[in-house]
Amino acid sequence: xxxxxxxxxxxxxxxxxxxxxxxxxxxxxxxxxxxxxxxxxxxxxxxxxxxxxxxxxxxxxxxxxxxxxxxxxxxxxxxxxxxxxxxxxxxxxxxxxxxxxxxxxxxxxxxxxxxxxxxxxxxxxxxxxxxxxxxxxxxxxxxxxxxxxxxxxxxxxxxxxxxxxxxxxxxxxxxxxxxxxxxxxxxxxxxxxxxxxxxxxxxxxxxxxxxxxxxxxxxxxxxxxxxxxxxxxxxxxxxxxxxxxxxxxxxxxxxxxxxxxxxxxxxxxxxxxxxxxxxxxxxxxxxxxxxxxxxxxxxxxxxxxxxxxxxxxxxxxxxxxxxxxxxxxxxxxxxxxxxxxxxxxxxxxxxxxxxxxxxxxxxxxxxxxxxxxxxxxxxxxxxxxxxxxxxxxxxxxxxxxxxxxxxxxxxxxxxxxxxxxxxxxxxxxxxxxxxxxxxxxxxxxxxxx
Numbered sequence: 395x396x397x398x399x400x401x402x403x404x405x406x407x408x409x410x411x412x413x414x415x416x417x418x419x420x421x422x423x424x425x426x427x428x429x430x431x432x433x434x435x436x437x438x439x440x441x442x443x444x445x446x447x448x449x450x451x452x453x454x455x456x457x458x459x460x461x462x463x464x465x466x467x468x469x470x471x472x473x474x475x476x477x478x479x480x481x482x483x484x485x486x487x488x489x490x491x492x493x494x495x496x497x498x499x500x501x502x503x504x505x506x507x508x509x510x511x512x513x514x515x516x517x518x519x520x521x522x523x524x525x526x527x528x529x530x531x532x533x534x535x536x537x538x539x540x541x542x543x544x545x546x547x548x549x550x551x552x553x554x555x556x557x558x559x560x561x562x563x564x565x566x567x568x569x570x571x572x573x574x575x576x577x578x579x580x581x582x583x584x585x586x587x588x589x590x591x592x593x594x595x596x597x598x599x600x601x602x603x604x605x606x607x608x609x610x611x612x613x614x615x616x617x618x619x620x621x622x623x624x625x626x627x628x629x630x631x632x633x634x635x636x637x638x639x640x641x642x643x644x645x646x647x648x649x650x651x652x653x654x655x656x657x658x659x660x661x662x663x664x665x666x667x668x669x670x671x672x673x674x675x676x677x678x679x680x681x682x683x684x685x686x687x688x689x690x691x692x693x694x695x696x697x698x699x700x701x702x703x704x705x706x707x708x709x710x711x712x713x714x715x716x717x718x719x720x721x722x723x724x725x726x727x728x729x730x731x732x733x734x735x736x737x738x739x740x741x742x743x744x745x746x747x748x749x750x751x752x753x754x755x756x757x758x759x760x761x762x763x764x765x766x767x768x769x770x771x772x773x774x775x776x777x778x779x780x781x782x783x784x785x786x787x788x789x790x791x792x793x794x795x796x797x798x799x800x801x802x803x804x805x806x807x808x809x810x811x812x813x814x815x816x817x818x819x820x821x822x823x824x825x826x827x828x829x830x831x832x833x834x835x836x837x838x839x840x841x842x843x
Contacts, residue, residue, distance in 0.1 A: 407438065411428045411814070421553060424437060424439050424440075425439075430815075433780060433815070436488065436489050437486070437489050438486055439484065441482070446481070446482075456483070457557075458552045460476070462485075463476070467523040469516050472488040473485060492541045493540075493691070494539055495513070495537070496535070498686070501691060506685065507635050507636040507637060509681065510602045510640075511637070511640055511669070511670060512670065512678045515667065516679075517549060519675070525591070530555065530557075531591050531594075532554045532555055532571055532590065532591070533554050533575075541691075574597065575598065576590075578650050581617055587652070588658065592647050592659065596643075603633045603640075604634075624650050627648070643656070769828045772801070772827070772829040772830070773830045773831070774801075774833060775830075775832045775833070776833050778811055778834070779837065780837070782811040783811075784809065784811060785812065804827045804829070809821045809822075811837075817837070
């Protein structure tokens, strides 16, 4: 194996190693980092230096960490630590290996109402726990809902959350939140309670079904004009294709007067659970993951369990009693039809399928499965055990796990897998135009007991 040029060591921040910057916001910078003691990836949020001059901003940042840490729930992003290092303030929180709902909607436009109901159920379960802890989130929107590659749905960003026992940091009449997801009372700068989050929940649920918010704010709109549309209760679009119970739930959340809205997250959760047949969190995650994988939001990776929908429906007793006599006749007719079209169907199915060419990098020689030739750039996906930094020849680098594929020109390429503990490995691949390939590497040291 050829040697790999030595790379600068990651920047150390207390117990964490910063790997790369992954985003910036109004209050700070977000980094992907590694916690060596547990060998896991985490996210570090750092408040901007210019905001450190304002003591209230530092306190707001600390409260964000305390608020999120108070809530321990599978549908809320976990906070691991809050610390100061060389004058900078950081929050260490759970890494979710997937996009947020806003990015997903930008990619696929809208979400099937059945899956939207499952996502809504997962969000409302997390919101119910947040409210049970005495916290109002105040910024519930698609960009703050993270979806992991296994279908996990988690509420994030407690930057403007408010707790009943906290001394207020926002002056009365100040507008905080995100238009058009804020409730009318929040837009007016009034004191808000849990029902404000339920309004935001209704806006979000509507948007993921319809593809846009019910009351979108145009560039020339004033807050007064937006409030008037909310008071009228007229949506720009309907929720076509949504079950009636889901449309009623959305309308109950979007009422302008808080006293007329659905009263609690518990009520919304019970409605969804009842209509969805008491589905468990595990089944919710499975169905969400299968759906987004079918939409090319997530990709299958060989180093983790592939999520498949194994739900089967059994015919009800009433159906069997009324129509059971049709089963033998229907089966006979089906056998005849299949015998007539079976050969054509087999040929069509064979032509429609495009097998991937996969390479599995192990300590032994990689195994290559030939693929059908296509056109355009190749698309590569990567997996590593336990995880790795991937470096390409053009200078591109990123960390696994990664859901989105990388487009790369056909030809011969050298790919580097690097882990701070288990060293580096090179994989040489020969790519054909339009080829789809998964490159998987397991570090030999990691597989030893």
